[in-house]
Amino acid sequence: MNPIARKIRELREKNNLSQAYLASYLGLSRPTYVLIEQGKRELRLQEAKRLASLFGMTVDQLVQADYSGPKVILEKAEPYGRSENQRTRIIMDRANVKKFKEVLLYVLSRIGARPNIGETALYKILYFIDFDYYEKYEEQLTGARYLRNHFGPTPVEFKQIVEEMVEKREILPIKNKYFGFDQNKYLPLREADLSILSAREIKHIDEVLARLADKNARELTEYAHQDTPWLVHQDGEIISYETVFYRDVEHSVRNYQDEL
Incomplete structure (x- = not known):
């Protein structure tokens, strides 16, 4: 197997994607896609661009055998800087990591134990x-960035922040089953520091939880997949906050009529 074919297979498996999904994403039949992973069909430039976008890297990085994908760096760093092993830094530049943690802890304290x-x-x-x-x-709450993928909007910084919180014993990860499906859960091990959240922010979070917390993952995913910000982006793209102003009535939470 050639290095590029092996790299594509490893990236697919690392991101829990099926061959059928990537075949559809590239506009290929599954047998044709399998030939790419087996090194029996060359990857075309447009296909390489699509895969690079999906996995959050450049085409050059995609074809580098020693490049394993983007890594979230939480500490302050120069934009677009490189670490010694040449992995791309993804900086949570506008997001307040501390605030994201406290919002997560508050949400988990309210609904984390629900099945x-x-x-x-x-x-x-x-x-x-x-x-x-x-x-x-028209203000950001945590400023976290969300990636558009086939599972729905995914917070880019989530995994790295959660790993840090688990290490500091701020949250407890739990492997669970929900209707026969594997489920990763998190429970808070300390109270959220609400002093960094305004009363308006807390009220807003409570309203979102009241509206959505009874839905399961499938229902939430379907609802998110109908939201304009998700619809107008391609898989692998960071979802722009500005697209939220083009929502339909079902998803909009702002009464624009009152502003006329």
């Missing part, structure tokens, strides 16, 4: 907390 709230459901709830707030007040 329907696993990691996938949590992604969508955090997305609606951030994007609904931006639509209503």
Whole structure:
């Protein structure tokens, strides 16, 4: 197997994607895509660009055998800087990591123990907390960035922040089953520091939870997939907060008529 074929297979498996999904994403039949992973068909430039976008890297990085994908760096760093091993830094430049942690802890304290709230459901709830707030007040709440993928909006910084919180014993990861499906859950091990959240922000979070916390991951994913910010982006792209102002009536949380 050639290095590029092996690299594509490893990236697919690392991101829990099926061959059928990537084949569809590239506009290929599954047998044709399998030939790419087997090194029996060359990857065309347009296909390489699509895969690079999906995996959050450049085409050059895609074809580098020693490049394993983007890594989230939480500490302050120069934009677009490189670490010694040449991995791309993704800086949570506008997001307040501390604030994201406290919002996550507050959400987990309210709904984390519910059987329907696993990691996938949590992604969508955090997305609606951030994007609904931006639509209503034209200000960012956590400023977290969300990636458009086939599972729905996914917070880019989530994994790295959660790993740090687990290490510091701020949250407890739990492997669970929900209707026979594997589920990753998190429970808080300390109270959220609400002093860094305004009364308006807390009220907003409570309203989102009241509206969405009873939905399961499938229902939340379907709802997110109908939201304009998700619809107007391609897989692998960071979802722009500005697109929230083009929502339909079902998803909009702002009464624009009152502003006329």
